[in-house]
Amino acid sequence: MAKRVESWVVTDEFWQRVELLIPARSAADKIYVRKPGAGRPPKPARLVFEAIVYVLRTGCQWKALPKERFGSASAVHKRFLEWEAAGFFEDLWKAGLAEYDQMEGIAWRWQSVDGAMMKAPLAQEAVGRNPTDGGKKRGSKRHLLVDGRGVPLSLVVTGANVHDCKRLDDVLTTIVVRRKDPRHRRHKHLCADAGYRGAGHLRTIEDHGYIPHVVGRRTEADIKQRDPNKKARRWVVEVCHSWFNRFRKLLVRYEKLERSFVALNHLAAAIIAFRKVPTDVNIIYG
Template structure:
């Protein structure tokens, strides 16, 4: 059962802004913590909103509407930015190097903004993590574009303002154009050369490539949330909201642990 611990809620509660001004009519607003626990149940199990256990969580409409409200107000990115700052203040981030990779989420129902691939129709999740595997940025896109074309968008979605010194990826990121673009930002791109490419990386920087398991581990954490592993949201922005919420949980575990 997915519920926030008291220590996690102590970190998160001050980061959730109050609701927009409303009238005194209608039922009292359910506490954010109760509603968030219901949303997290859907995120973890991948179940439909209708399947929320009656009596254990607020009604499905309350949980769904609150998720929509927070997502439309861009509260999840704001929380990620705040958690990034907290992590930085506590010296939990290591930006000497970062790792980038993409993963595939199969799109169900009538999802918008998806792309056909060999795996079927789906959405691509791009994630960048620091030297320890802490999420630094997340971006969702149609699954059709090559990952090398989504690096800049992923950097633009960074939770903080600081770029890593080095960005490490697999052969999909071996590109002279990408190397040049990142060099302008002060980032060294490290990736093994593809077979049909001239050798541009020597052995010493490539030793860092052996630590790519850290981003793969973080992707496994993301995929443990079934609503992320399989996309059920019709709207692309709602699916991104679920992915961002999963990253919030991962960061909360780090900060409150």
């Protein structure tokens, strides 16, 4: 009987890609210098990365990390903040998209955009009253731009009370990989729901070189019912949001700082991208 492997374990093949991007620790960062042989040796980078993935996948608190496997939780969280400051998680996302583009090709022709809210009871930044429950509870919103297969290309986090259209320009501007500008504008389409309807929002979409396809969900369903051969395209962004929610640390936001929550989202986006290429990535998101 094959031994069960937990869904947060980092495989050797995945680690080979991650290891190249791990920020080097500078001796100048030390506040003091230990005597030779004194103190504990630093945690291996792979163990730290696996601990971060464990938190992301299971949704546990940082202090609840299994000490018998990962050691000091505060040391893991400290390295997490160091890597976030160095831009490691966004770089890993870019690396995943680059390999995905090389192996499969980013589906630039049809893209989709949408936002999704989550509860944020402890957040201190990028948080607002959730309009879906009358503003009784606080929440955050993740704005996504995905390609034709649902792979995330851009991600912005705001308060739950920020309308999707308010950050549309930011989402379309902050694509983390270089876009292949088509020779003709009709080679690039953007699908969105009725929340993006409006002359100003359509103009924003067109200014970024897209042909807008903004229809309501009911209208989209009616079109599909009348023409079963017509391919629905906007739904892939909702699928991508569901992939993010499979990482339990993102389903309900308990991170106080915006940069910590964004870094975890970047790591999830990187895993989604790497799982779209023929790579042995054991981490499950759906």
